[in-house]
Amino acid sequence: MSNNNHSKINDKNPLGILAIDHLEFTCGTIETPTKDLFYKFGFSKTYENEELNAQLFSQGQVRFLLISDNNPTSHSTQYFKDHGEGVSKISFLVEDCAHAIKTAVARGAEMISDAKTVECDEGVFITATIKGFGDVVNEFIQRPNSHFRPGFKKIETDPKANPLAHRVARIDHLTNNVPKGEMEKWVQFYKDIYGMVETRYFDIKGAKTGLNSKVVQLENNAVIIPINEPEVENGKSQIQEFLDLHKGSGVQHIALTCGKILSTVPELIKRDISFLDIPSSYYEMIPERGIKVEEDLKDLEDAKLLVDGDAEGYLIQNFTQTYVGPLFFEFIQRKNNDGFGEGNFQALFDAIERDQVARGYLD
Numbered sequence: 001m002s003n004n005n006h007s008k009i010n011d012k013n014p015l016g017i018l019a020i021d022h023l024e025f026t027c028g029t030i031e032t033p034t035k036d037l038f039y040k041f042g043f044s045k046t047y048e049n050e051e052l053n054a055q056l057f058s059q060g061q062v063r064f065l066l067i068s069d070n071n072p073t074s075h076s077t078q079y080f081k082d083h084g085e086g087v088s089k090i091s092f093l094v095e096d097c098a099h100a101i102k103t104a105v106a107r108g109a110e111m112i113s114d115a116k117t118v119e120c121d122e123g124v125f126i127t128a129t130i131k132g133f134g135d136v137v138n139e140f141i142q143r144p145n146s147h148f149r150p151g152f153k154k155i156e157t158d159p160k161a162n163p164l165a166h167r168v169a170r171i172d173h174l175t176n177n178v179p180k181g182e183m184e185k186w187v188q189f190y191k192d193i194y195g196m197v198e199t200r201y202f203d204i205k206g207a208k209t210g211l212n213s214k215v216v217q218l219e220n221n222a223v224i225i226p227i228n229e230p231e232v233e234n235g236k237s238q239i240q241e242f243l244d245l246h247k248g249s250g251v252q253h254i255a256l257t258c259g260k261i262l263s264t265v266p267e268l269i270k271r272d273i274s275f276l277d278i279p280s281s282y283y284e285m286i287p288e289r290g291i292k293v294e295e296d297l298k299d300l301e302d303a304k305l306l307v308d309g310d311a312e313g314y315l316i317q318n319f320t321q322t323y324v325g326p327l328f329f330e331f332i333q334r335k336n337n338d339g340f341g342e343g344n345f346q347a348l349f350d351a352i353e354r355d356q357v358a359r360g361y362l363d
């Protein structure tokens, strides 16, 4: 264990997780529409590994690694074969990789690969992996400097980049969908292995179907993971539809923190990103919900934004349509509120259910 005074390793963060380093998106071809999506979101290509057919897209602290290595023995290829496009690996930046893997295994994690040191021109990198929820792998990475990882070439300028006026800053949260009966198991996994704490529990009921959700997180807020399961087994519901399409557990949505969401979401809409439609009546109800909003309600309505909170604070958010298989994205700005838009969660649930009826998925 590191002995320096600034060590982040403690009872509440036993593995010494510093941040979500990057998310790996496995894909069938590197020219996937997901790459265009990342460009529309304002990301730029910052690193590349031609041998692995992998490209890193960055914006603020958010990093998405697109990979299509076509190596029959690699995890990313296996994940793509079994599930299609989606998040195949969650990589955590750690203070001390050897400590992280040793501690994770001691706390019950299933190790996939032990700490491995790779030295390259850019320095000494140490990585290790454990099994995460579903078939998603969790990686720990310890790096000596800002270089992404060995074997990757830095791209100085990306001519295709089209940055947003106000870039997204970080991953606010990362939501996992699991089958009925598994929510508790994975809540326990994040508590046991990572020392996360359970901060919220919701039951969301639409007119026809429902879901249960619990939120686990590190106390330092570096990682926040809501976990959803369908309310009933083998029923038709949003979570079940995701599980059927993805052929099992997976990352359902990724929430990105915005500094100026009133600018960002309209900018994304201009770039043809589809967001949830919100009826006008929704805005009339905001004052009745006891939320004190600084913004003009008309501006929020024009920008197609949802609001949730209480007298103390609120958050502004909206959700895209599904873009990577059944995975979608959320854009969020918090103003003294640590929720997830539970009020909107219900509104979102109702809206998706209406959509499912319209598509003939639900009767």
Ligand SMILES: [Fe+2]
Pocket: 173, 175, 253, 255, 330, 340
């Ligand atoms: Fe969310």
